[in-house]
Amino acid sequence: MLIERAIAFAYIPFVDPIDAHRWWFLLLIPMAFGVSVVYKAVRMRSLDRYWRHVFGMSASIVLGIILMGAVIYVLIEWVVPRIAPMPG
């Protein structure tokens, strides 16, 4: 009975969502990689050293997003409270 219940409620890939609520931000990496694969395939004149360019662009996207996140964090947590402190 217990096994039947477990099978009935089992996770089905591509039908049920994965449990990524705690590490959703890591999905930036496959997103950046996928975008880079297609973008470089369309944009590069010659596909020599294609993968090197793909990994370079993926790293640029990931580092750029991390940098933007840090800048926005500083802006929201440090700069804005000094410019316009919350009343009370």
Place this chain on the structure above:
Amino acid sequence: MLLPGFGHWIRGERRRGRLICAGVLGLFATGVFVGGIDVVDRRESPVWFFAQAGTGPVAFGVDWIHQNGFKGVDRGTGVRRSALPDERVGPGGWIEPGNGAGRPPKVRSVAKVNELGMLFCAVAGMLNLIAVLDALFPSDRGVSPSRSGRREGAGAEPGVERGGGA
């Protein structure tokens, strides 16, 4: 639009076509893997589907499977919808109370997992549109004289990008 990268493939750019196909379908499959089949829904998320449809028949096929294989008809309203966690889809496609005997055909994704799954599929669709435009209007356009001299001169990188625009 038949299959991502097919336009490049029939133009003789086989490797480029294969890479575009792998990239677009990879992003789309990752989106469905992350958020479940729930992320491709023409009826409940029409704006997202507008972008996802750029992937072509793949998106419409997944949506058809979702609508016809994983949703049921509400007995009260006659509307086709996803079964809630305590419901199941019974014979004839009607939504019935689960009574703890089974699960709905799919688990609905929520929050960031749902958003990211939809985003993956939407980005795949939009990138495929860029690939379609590139296949329809192949060009080596826009290399400005100052940049082309640097790029096409001695020691130019073989992997430089086509075009000079953004």
